[in-house]
Amino acid sequence: MVAVFVAGFIAAWETRIHRDILYFGVFAPALLYFSRYHWRALSASLVIRLLAVFLGYLLLSLLWSGGPSFDEVYNKIRYALIILSAVAVFAWVFSRDEFWLTRFLAVMLPAGVLVLIFSVLSFYSSEPFPDARLNNLVFYHQNPNSGAVGYYLLIIVGVYGVLAGKTVFQKYGGLLAVLIGSAFLMMAQSRGLIVGAVAATMVQLIYFRVWKILGLVLIGGVAFLVILGQLGWSGRGFFERADSYRFEIWALTLDRVFLSPAIGHGIGADVGVTLESGRREISPHNFVLMVLFVGGGIGGLLLVAILGRCVWVLLGALGKH
Numbered sequence: 001m002v003a004v005f006v007a008g009f010i011a012a013w014e015t016r017i018h019r020d021i022l023y024f025g026v027f028a029p030a031l032l033y034f035s036r037y038h039w040r041a042l043s044a045s046l047v048i049r050l051l052a053v054f055l056g057y058l059l060l061s062l063l064w065s066g067g068p069s070f071d072e073v074y075n076k077i078r079y080a081l082i083i084l085s086a087v088a089v090f091a092w093v094f095s096r097d098e099f100w101l102t103r104f105l106a107v108m109l110p111a112g113v114l115v116l117i118f119s120v121l122s123f124y125s126s127e128p129f130p131d132a133r134l135n136n137l138v139f140y141h142q143n144p145n146s147g148a149v150g151y152y153l154l155i156i157v158g159v160y161g162v163l164a165g166k167t168v169f170q171k172y173g174g175l176l177a178v179l180i181g182s183a184f185l186m187m188a189q190s191r192g193l194i195v196g197a198v199a200a201t202m203v204q205l206i207y208f209r210v211w212k213i214l215g216l217v218l219i220g221g222v223a224f225l226v227i228l229g230q231l232g233w234s235g236r237g238f239f240e241r242a243d244s245y246r247f248e249i250w251a252l253t254l255d256r257v258f259l260s261p262a263i264g265h266g267i268g269a270d271v272g273v274t275l276e277s278g279r280r281e282i283s284p285h286n287f288v289l290m291v292l293f294v295g296g297g298i299g300g301l302l303l304v305a306i307l308g309r310c311v312w313v314l315l316g317a318l319g320k321h
Helices: 002-011 016-033 036-043 046-064 070-096 100-123 144-164 168-188 191-207 211-229 238-243 246-257 287-320
Strands: none
Touching (some): 002 144, 016 070, 036 046, 036 070, 144 191, 191 287
């Protein structure tokens, strides 16, 4: 059911059935199966402990968030528990289930192919190709970025299959997953997810010490960006379009960060930004700035600690290889 839940990011994200799969198909069996031994083993991970402290601090920041409502407090606590529980369950599955990759590809690939075909045929029947940003028409029509998250995850799983797969299905299924996911992200023109997919791919290449392919990815990535810089998607170049008011949003958010640099404004504070033009943005569109805004320097240090520990584990794995 973990694989079905991940595939839900492709075909059913932010729907009731997707949440029900998480609660009743993933969390409920885990609570029934996990013993004290399992929880001790998971709590031995410094990354999980640091994540728990980070989430706990953000919840504590509700105290100086300006009087959040009961529903808001309840939802923040629920989200924190979901994040921590999901990380624990996924960590256990990845470390203990030797068939997880086969299961993930077997479920995610069909979902990815069907949603891609349906969305392309339906969307571009009335929109210009390739200028219009492809939407996931199966479940989310308003935001191309949100509809493409599942394909970002598909690329990450696919790259792992190509690099670490032990069977023909895992390796070639992984390659197909990378191609399908990349095709959707490119047509959705989702800059953040494209950069994230490249970064995740590079981390895996470093972990498996595939230096030649890593070099090709770096050279190809630079060439790709240069080519995109000459293209005029939606009437604007890729780099020009990459702004999308981001620099003004970040500058205004940073000004607000300095108003409470130590502890932040609290996770219940309004994170929206109003531009000089009067345009209203619902968030800073930057995770690091979001953490600094709600958690201040303390939240930022905890985030650095989590990321630093992940890098340390990666370097340790390289040493063992």
